[in-house]
Amino acid sequence: xxxxxxxxxxxxxxxxxxxxxxxxxxxxxxxxxxxxxxxxxxxxxxxxxxxxxxxxxxxxxxxxxxxxxxxxxxxxxxxxxxxxxxxxxxxxxxxxxxxxxxxxxxxxxxxxxxxxxxxxxxxxxxxxxxxxxxxxxxxxxxxxxxxxxxxxxxxxxxxxxxxxxxxxxxxxxxxxxxxxxxxxxxxxxxxxxxxxxxxxxxxxxxxxxxxxxxxxxxxxxxxxxxxxxxxxxxxxxxxxxxxxxxxxxxxxxxxxxxxxxxxxxxxxxxxxxxxxxxxxxxxxxxxxxxxx
Ligand code: CP
Ligand code: NVA
Numbered sequence: 001x002x003x004x005x006x007x008x009x010x011x012x013x014x015x016x017x018x019x020x021x022x023x024x025x026x027x028x029x030x031x032x033x034x035x036x037x038x039x040x041x042x043x044x045x046x047x048x049x050x051x052x053x054x055x056x057x058x059x060x061x062x063x064x065x066x067x068x069x070x071x072x073x074x075x076x077x078x079x080x081x082x083x084x085x086x087x088x089x090x091x092x093x094x095x096x097x098x099x100x101x102x103x104x105x106x107x108x109x110x111x112x113x114x115x116x117x118x119x120x121x122x123x124x125x126x127x128x129x130x131x132x133x134x135x136x137x138x139x140x141x142x143x144x145x146x147x148x149x150x151x152x153x154x155x156x157x158x159x160x161x162x163x164x165x166x167x168x169x170x171x172x173x174x175x176x177x178x179x180x181x182x183x184x185x186x187x188x189x190x191x192x193x194x195x196x197x198x199x200x201x202x203x204x205x206x207x208x209x210x211x212x213x214x215x216x217x218x219x220x221x222x223x224x225x226x227x228x229x230x231x232x233x234x235x236x237x238x239x240x241x242x243x244x245x246x247x248x249x250x251x252x253x254x255x256x257x258x259x260x261x262x263x264x265x266x267x268x269x270x271x272x273x274x275x276x277x278x279x280x281x282x283x284x285x286x287x288x289x290x291x292x
Contacts, residue, residue, distance in 0.1 A: 001288050003111045005120040007128045007163035008189065015167065019136055021284040022277075029062060032283070035291045036065035042094040043121070046072040046101050047219045051251060052121045052129070055279035056098055056286075063283055065290075068094070087113035095290055102220060117289040119282075122156060124220070125183065130250050131160035132285070133277040135168060137270060138210060140277070141246060146171035149208035149242070151201045151232055152258055154182035157214045157250050162186065166193030175204035177228045201232055205241045212248040213258045226257070235260045239268070246270045 001014055010018075025032050041060050043053060053069060060067040072078055077086050087110050090097055096117045101107050104125035111118040120128050138144040148165060150158045154176040162182060165172035171194040174182060178199050181187070187197060198204055205211055216229040239245060247259070247269045255261040263269065 001117075001285075003118045004128055004285055004289070005107050005111050005118060006126055007131060007160050007167060009128075010167070012167050015132070015135075015164070018132065018281065018284045018288060019139060021287060022136055022280050025283050025287070026280045032063055032287065034064040035287055036060065036063035039063075039065040039096075039290050040094040041065065041067040041286065042070055042090050042097045043067055044070050044072065044075070044090075044097060044099040044101075045121075046099075047122070049100055049121070051275055051278055052098075052100060055275075056121070056282055059279050059283045059286065063286060063291075065095075065286075083109055084113045088115070091115035096286070119285065119289075124218070125156055125186075126160045126163075127156045127250070128160045128164075129278065129282055129285070130157055131164040133281045134161060134212070134248060134250070134274055135164050135170065136281050137248070137274045137277050138170070140273070141210075141270060143209040143246065144168070144170060145209075147173055147208045148210045148212060149173045149175065149204040149245070150212045150214075151175045151204060151234055151238070152213040152229070153180050153216060153218065154197070155180070155214075155218055158182055159186045161212065162190050162195050166190035166195055169193070172196075173198070173204035173208065175199065175201040175232070177232060179228065201238055202241050205238055205245070208242045208245045210248050211239060211242055211245045212250075214250055215252065215254060216258050229258070233258060233260060234263050236262050236266075239263055244268070248274055251275055 057067040098119040098121045100121040104123040107123050174197045213234045216226050249271045
């Protein structure tokens with residue numbers, strides 16, 4: 001493993017290895033307390049974050065290393081410094097870069113210019129660290145044989161999930177409003193897998209063992225789009241079509257918008273397990289990138 005910017009950068013064997021290492025780190029965190037001593041992670045953010053920032057930063061501390069929070073608006077890039085110069089210089093100071101950016105192409109360029117590993121902490125197109133943690137969570141709950149249903153916007157979170165389901169042979173059903181389907185390029189990449197895309201939430205959820213949703217309005221998007229999502233809220237009635245499914249959400253959640261509070265706070269919700277696993281899985285990724 002060098003960069004983690006796209007699930008398709010990873011093989012199924014590498015993902016299984018990360019999950020086995022995650023099991024060990026989660027069971028015996030003290031055994032890894034010095035594994036990244038003197039290593040520094042640069043965390044570059046062009047968008048807000050709660051989970052990604054804190055799970056990576058505390059994760060580096062727990063591995064004996066250090067993390068630097070570096071918001072774009074406090075960098076010289078906000079005054080016109082080039083991505084190339086920024087990536088080259090940061091690579092001289094630090095051991096890895098985790099970035100949250102708007103355009104995915106900028107992430108690809110960052111990885112090309114950087115001389116250290118680059119981890120994608122979300123772009124408009126993909127959120128691979130989220131998907132890796134989500135499938136680890138499915139595995140922990142014994143439901144990684146699927147089907148996994150996703151209802152909502154077919155953008156970054158859904159797109160990384162469908163890629164990872166395809167890699168790990170997990171049946172995946174995506175339901176989006178018309179016009180919010182996953183990118184055609186991502187759909188093409190999973191064309192040979194058991195991944196279906198529909199505009200019908202009931203069809204997607206029927207028989208599912210996990211039902212997943214994400215915000216209707218992603219960071220940087222206009223609030224006006226929410227009208228298109230009427231009928232795509234995850235409600236107890238929609239969950240009744242599933243196979244007693246667990247409820248999943250990458251968070252942040254908006255009760256009363258993409259999910260009914262009764263589902264979000266109900267007995268089948270595993271959203272906090274997902275959030276916790278961000279940290280365990282990312283520690284395993286950091287260990288593989290920096291300690292080996
Ligand atoms: N799920 C997720 O990436 O959360 P943050 O936006 O808080 O980092
Ligand atoms: N789709 C959401 C995910 C947040 C973690 C967004 O891009 O804002």
